[in-house]
Amino acid sequence: MSPSTRKNLIIAIVPLMIAVVFLQSLLDPQLKQIRGAQRTPLVGLSNEFILGPLLGLQQAVAGLLWIRADEFFHEGDYDAILPIVRMVTWLDPHQLDVYITGAWHLSYNFTDSSERSDRRYIPAAMKLLEEGDANNPTVYDIAFEAGWQSIDKIKNYEQAEDWFRKASLRKAADEAGRVTKSPPMFVRHQLAHALARQGRIDESLAVWKQCLTESEEKVKENPNDSSVRNVRDSQRHNYLLNLKRKFSRYTHEIDWPVDRARTQSVNEQTGEPTPRDAYLMTDQKEVTSRANAFRRAGEPVPPMGVGQPRPPATRPLWDTAFDTQKGGTTTVTFPSAKVLDIKGQMAVGDGARVTIRLQDEKWREPKLKDFTFSVDRSVTLMQDQHSVRNYTWGRKIDMSKDPKMYSFSGEYYFLILEFNPRQTSPFIQDRFGWSGEGITDKKYLITIPPMREGQPPLRMIRKVYRLSRAQIMGSQPVTEKDVVPNADFDRFQRELQQTASR
Amino acid sequence: MVTMAIAKQTLEDMLRRKILLILLIVALGMIALGPSVGFLSPRESSVVLRSMGLAVILIAGLLITILSGIQVIPTEVERRTIYTVLSKPVQRYEFVLGKFLGGIFTVFVMIAAMGIVFLGVLAWQERHFAPDMLKGVLLTFFQMMLLGAMAIFFSTFATPVVNFFLSFSLFIVGNMSAVTESLTSNKNPVTRILASIVHFLIPNFGNFNIQNKLIHPEVTISNETVFIVQNIVYAIIYSAVLLILAILVFDRREV
Numbered sequence: 001m002s003p004s005t006r007k008n009l010i011i012a013i014v015p016l017m018i019a020v021v022f023l024q025s026l027l028d029p030q031l032k033q034i035r036g037a038q039r040t041p042l043v044g045l046s047n048e049f050i051l052g053p054l055l056g057l058q059q060a061v062a063g064l065l066w067i068r069a070d071e072f073f074h075e076g077d078y079d080a081i082l083p084i085v086r087m088v089t090w091l092d093p094h095q096l097d098v099y100i101t102g103a104w105h106l107s108y109n110f111t112d113s114s115e116r117s118d119r120r121y122i123p124a125a126m127k128l129l130e131e132g133d134a135n136n137p138t139v140y141d142i143a144f145e146a147g148w149q150s151i152d153k154i155k156n157y158e159q160a161e162d163w164f165r166k167a168s169l170r171k172a173a174d175e176a177g178r179v180t181k182s183p184p185m186f187v188r189h190q191l192a193h194a195l196a197r198q199g200r201i202d203e204s205l206a207v208w209k210q211c212l213t214e215s216e217e218k219v220k221e222n223p224n225d226s227s228v229r230n231v232r233d234s235q236r237h238n239y240l241l242n243l244k245r246k247f248s249r250y251t252h253e254i255d256w257p258v259d260r261a262r263t264q265s266v267n268e269q270t271g272e273p274t275p276r277d278a279y280l281m282t283d284q285k286e287v288t289s290r291a292n293a294f295r296r297a298g299e300p301v302p303p304m305g306v307g308q309p310r311p312p313a314t315r316p317l318w319d320t321a322f323d324t325q326k327g328g329t330t331t332v333t334f335p336s337a338k339v340l341d342i343k344g345q346m347a348v349g350d351g352a353r354v355t356i357r358l359q360d361e362k363w364r365e366p367k368l369k370d371f372t373f374s375v376d377r378s379v380t381l382m383q384d385q386h387s388v389r390n391y392t393w394g395r396k397i398d399m400s401k402d403p404k405m406y407s408f409s410g411e412y413y414f415l416i417l418e419f420n421p422r423q424t425s426p427f428i429q430d431r432f433g434w435s436g437e438g439i440t441d442k443k444y445l446i447t448i449p450p451m452r453e454g455q456p457p458l459r460m461i462r463k464v465y466r467l468s469r470a471q472i473m474g475s476q477p478v479t480e481k482d483v484v485p486n487a488d489f490d491r492f493q494r495e496l497q498q499t500a501s502r
Numbered sequence: 503m504v505t506m507a508i509a510k511q512t513l514e515d516m517l518r519r520k521i522l523l524i525l526l527i528v529a530l531g532m533i534a535l536g537p538s539v540g541f542l543s544p545r546e547s548s549v550v551l552r553s554m555g556l557a558v559i560l561i562a563g564l565l566i567t568i569l570s571g572i573q574v575i576p577t578e579v580e581r582r583t584i585y586t587v588l589s590k591p592v593q594r595y596e597f598v599l600g601k602f603l604g605g606i607f608t609v610f611v612m613i614a615a616m617g618i619v620f621l622g623v624l625a626w627q628e629r630h631f632a633p634d635m636l637k638g639v640l641l642t643f644f645q646m647m648l649l650g651a652m653a654i655f656f657s658t659f660a661t662p663v664v665n666f667f668l669s670f671s672l673f674i675v676g677n678m679s680a681v682t683e684s685l686t687s688n689k690n691p692v693t694r695i696l697a698s699i700v701h702f703l704i705p706n707f708g709n710f711n712i713q714n715k716l717i718h719p720e721v722t723i724s725n726e727t728v729f730i731v732q733n734i735v736y737a738i739i740y741s742a743v744l745l746i747l748a749i750l751v752f753d754r755r756e757v
């Protein structure tokens with residue numbers, strides 16, 4: 001090679017390398033878009049997986065790790081799954097099922113020896129879902145799961161509504177994996193349920209009506225598609241049933257067996273069934289019984305008679321006589337250390353559930369800045385529910401076998417007993433209304449102001465004890481003197497919130 | 503013409519090498535076994551199938567490229583056949599270019615075979631053709647072209663063993679472009695300068711990793727076609743630089 005050719009070749013390298021640097025500067029921002037929140041966590045990866053991320057095979061390693069997690073799941077080795085979940089979400093932040101399964105696992109599968117969830121993990125589960133949703137902002141899946149956990153596990157219906165609304169505005173992947181389809185109808189079905197659980201019935205009905213209208217169109221387009229017809233039918237059922245429930249609870253009580261046998265149509269404005277048979281009083285015995293109920297409750301008796309419409313199901317107010325039935329009260333005993341034996345009374349139908357919650361006096365739900373699996377082991381938080389049978393409820397809760405969950409390292413605790421009509425079954429709500437409009441109690445009724453526009457106030461039952469560690473260890477008895485007035489408890493919680501926000 | 507003749511001879515020679523054929527057969531087998539991960543949920547099984555397929559193509563392509571690239575020139579020297587070739591009216595640059603093109607044709611044939619099987623398996627498993635995956639296969643080929651040029655450059659002065667580790671190490675460093683890119687905005691000026699040198703001057707093999715986009719359709723970039731074209735141009739220009747360097751070094755080498 002001649003010296004001049006050699007020189008020319010060396011000179012040619014300079015513009016070529018300038019072009020390389022220029023191209024790299026063009027590619028960098030696009031690569032950031034592609035990588036998104038992807039990270040390359042080498043620490044924590046076992047030897048057989050460590051080379052993959054170095055070669056740029058994050059997704060493949062994430063897939064293999066997820067297969068490994070599946071094996072652990074089937075072996076029942078749940079503790080091993082969480083680190084893998086974290087690793088997979090770092091390597092491939094677009095594996096939706098990993099976020100969803102991981103969060104479900106955190107919320108539902110960590111339990112004490114009696115299968116009670118370790119609720120200290122719930123903030124972590126929600127944070128994982130928030131992270132997953134932020135990394136996948138175009139698809140509905142993770143937002144829907146966050147909504148589902150909010151409605152099913154946390155019972156925070158306002159939070160559930162927010163997530164379901166978000167999910168309903170997103171897209172779903174089609175069979176080819178393109179994110180182009182509208183999310184499935186069940187997303188809005190859950191939104192309607194979340195609204196109903198808040199007592200926002202008209203908004204819930206509007207969602208059902210909109211879904212029903214869209215499904216009617218789909219049935220017209222695909223008259224032979226049985227799945228579309230089934231969806232339409234279930235929407236119609238829910239829509240009409242809620243219309244009638246609203247009528248029954250707040251206008252004139254419906255006799256449901258008669259409704260099933262005779263109702264032919266429902267007025268969509270009022271919820272009134274046609275013919276009127278389902279909500280008319282049929283005999284004098286019923287008229288007398290209802291009038292007496294009003295008198296006993298001290299409420300004015302409305303005009304009544306055979307053939308007249310019944311009063312609304314939520315009238316007169318029903319006294320739950322929480323812990324005062326037949327002059328009795330709750331008995332809270334600790335026969336041995338950390339074993340709670342609790343029994344109580346409540347004048348509601350079988351199937352209503354009383355929530356029993358024992359928590360550190362100063363416990364507040366932590367606001368996690370970033371996702372973490374670790375929970376504060378010193379926190380004690382136990383929640384259980386028990387159904388009312390024959391006006392009584394209660395159970396023995398043994399927390400002594402699970403010191404990791406129930407450390408009882410604090411000095412004082414709140415034992416909170418609640419009956420929340422918004423969380424109860426529809427057949428119980430048929431008497432009390434969606435927000436407890438028909439409920440009363442001489443000692444333990446509280447009213448929670450609306451949290452959202454269009455939401456009625458919530459009337460619920462709550463009884464709170466303040467217990468010392470010595471009482472939980474069984475060395476001192478629990479008496480009615482330990483009951484904290486609801487107003488004092490609310491004030492304490494507000495102060496706690498203000499301290500935390502400072 | 504001479505370059506193409508050398509390339510053709512190199513391709514034929516490479517396709518006869520058992521080690522490369524074994525690598526290809528193993529890779530094809532692994533791609534074909536991809537659907538066995540179908541026990542996962544339908545969505546995740548698709549993600550795993552796609553990512554595994556592209557990963558197998560990349561790993562097999564990587565081994566084939568390095569194993570062929572590190573040997574083409576040293577083998578000719580070792581067998582002394584290079585003397586016969588260079589005693590004829592063959593320029594040294596023609597020899598280097600011919601060897602490079604022969605190696606790249608080999609890699610192309612093998613990646614194409616794996617790509618066809620991968621797309622076939624995907625079509626059979628998912629009941630539809632996924633042409634998007636071709637983009638991943640195409641970018642893997644250009645990634646390997648750049649790696650091949652680097653291996654050829656090292657083979658002009660390093661032994662095959664040294665070349666293997668050099669090429670493999672630089673491939674790993676080049677795949678860490680996300681890390682080096684983030685370090686270019688480090689507060690420490692020394693780190694910033696060093697990271698910029700590494701990021702802009704070492705071949706960025708991570709540029710060709712479009713898997714996230716292909717596997718997860720919800721990932722969007724401004725213009726995918728522009729991104730792919732820019733990557734191809736990057737690979738071609740950088741390969742040209744490496745080949746010029748290889749020619750310059752080989753020209754001075756005493757053989």
